[in-house]
Amino acid sequence: MIVLGIETSCDETSAAVVRDGREVLSCVVHTQTQHRPFGGVVPEIASRCHVRLLPGIVEEAVAQSGVGWGGLDLIAATRGPGLASSLLVGWSTAKGIALRTGLPLRAVNHVEAHLHSVFLDPAAPDPREACPMVGLVVSGGHTSLFRIPSFGRLEELGRTVDDAAGEALDKAAKLLGLGYPGGPVIDRLARGRAPRARAFPEGRVREGTLTGGLDPEMCLSFSGLKTALLHRVTERPPQGEEEVAQLACDYQEAVVGALVRRCDLALRGGAKCLAAGGGVSLNSRLREALRDLCAARGVRLLLALPKHCGDNAAMIAGLAGMGRGVPSPESFGLDVAPSWPVG
Numbered sequence: 001m002i003v004l005g006i007e008t009s010c011d012e013t014s015a016a017v018v019r020d021g022r023e024v025l026s027c028v029v030h031t032q033t034q035h036r037p038f039g040g041v042v043p044e045i046a047s048r049c050h051v052r053l054l055p056g057i058v059e060e061a062v063a064q065s066g067v068g069w070g071g072l073d074l075i076a077a078t079r080g081p082g083l084a085s086s087l088l089v090g091w092s093t094a095k096g097i098a099l100r101t102g103l104p105l106r107a108v109n110h111v112e113a114h115l116h117s118v119f120l121d122p123a124a125p126d127p128r129e130a131c132p133m134v135g136l137v138v139s140g141g142h143t144s145l146f147r148i149p150s151f152g153r154l155e156e157l158g159r160t161v162d163d164a165a166g167e168a169l170d171k172a173a174k175l176l177g178l179g180y181p182g183g184p185v186i187d188r189l190a191r192g193r194a195p196r197a198r199a200f201p202e203g204r205v206r207e208g209t210l211t212g213g214l215d216p217e218m219c220l221s222f223s224g225l226k227t228a229l230l231h232r233v234t235e236r237p238p239q240g241e242e243e244v245a246q247l248a249c250d251y252q253e254a255v256v257g258a259l260v261r262r263c264d265l266a267l268r269g270g271a272k273c274l275a276a277g278g279g280v281s282l283n284s285r286l287r288e289a290l291r292d293l294c295a296a297r298g299v300r301l302l303l304a305l306p307k308h309c310g311d312n313a314a315m316i317a318g319l320a321g322m323g324r325g326v327p328s329p330e331s332f333g334l335d336v337a338p339s340w341p342v343g
């Protein structure tokens with residue numbers, strides 16, 4: 001089963017060809033840099049960029065795969081969640097290609113695909129054998145925790161009630177004057193530093209917050225943390241690079257601590273593996289803390305290869321190649337779904 005996958009849910013334009021769900025034959029990713037001056041993704045700019053770049057990127061991915069158009073068995077694309085106008089570009093392109101080639105079409109969920117990214121590493125176990133599993137998706141747009149009793153069955157345990165972890169890091173970086181995206185800069189500044197104990201409050205969910213039926217203990221909130229940093233910086237602006245770096249380190253520790261504690265709670269339900277995907281799973285402190293947690297709990301940690309942590313089409317093609325997503329002919333009648341829930 002050779003799948004051409006397309007991903008355009010946010011500010012990455014990507015196409016990839018994957019064999020049998022796991023073997024990446026090609027993966028072309030373009031990260032749009034036009035958003036940097038705005039300190040966040042501008043939807044209108046993102047979709048225009050996708051329109052301009054996607055045709056060439058698809059051609060490149062098919063050419064690099066070595067199988068050619070004739071070697072493809074299936075077309076897959078992200079249908080949601082994500083920015084509506086960006087999703088529309090990839091999803092419509094996928095429909096067009098499927099109609100032109102006569103190949104079947106699959107609609108793939110972006111959040112579920114982030115978890116599949118760990119299985120694009122040839123060293124990872126078979127996705128069916130990794131279950132029961134706990135899955136953490138941490139990116140600029142999503143922060144969710146899942147229990148996966150068997151392959152393809154995802155039960156959401158918790159999620160953020162406000163900002164995503166990546167968004168919390170990006171906003172902090174903006175406050176500290178570190179540019180966008182902030183996650184990688186904070187990661188670099190914090191490396192080799194010791195965080196001060198309890199410098200920032202942990203992202204807990206306030207009593208009475210709507211969690212959509214999820215256990216509040218398993219949910220996260222980063223808005224209080226962000227406000228705490230804002231107050232700190234307004235009351236006493238950091239003096240010099242040293243103080244900025246220490247604040248970044250303390251803040252990152254609070255984000256990582258909140259994530260790791262929810263993972264720990266989730267693992268108590270019993271699991272063979274813990275999988276983490278999404279741009280924030282690149283964070284070196286988070287990787288280290290998850291490694292320690294899994295070692296202590298006797299659970300295997302599955303992390304995506306760095307090139308597959310951020311948004312990419314290989315995770316889309318891979319998941320579709322494992323039989324997940326909405327198949328044809330139903331898929332042809334579907335529109336994009338900006339808030340498409342997993343499951």
Ligand code: KG4
Pocket residue numbers: 010138139140141142165166167169170181182183184187278279280281282283284309310311
């Ligand atoms: O998965 P992704 O590429 O796009 C979304 O689906 O959102 O994630 C992007 C997010 C950004 O918030 C970025 O700051 C964060 O991932 N990020 C990091 C690191 N690299 C990227 N956060 C912390 N540490 C990193 N090394």
Ligand code: ZN
Pocket residue numbers: 110114139141278279310311
């Ligand atoms: Zn993503």
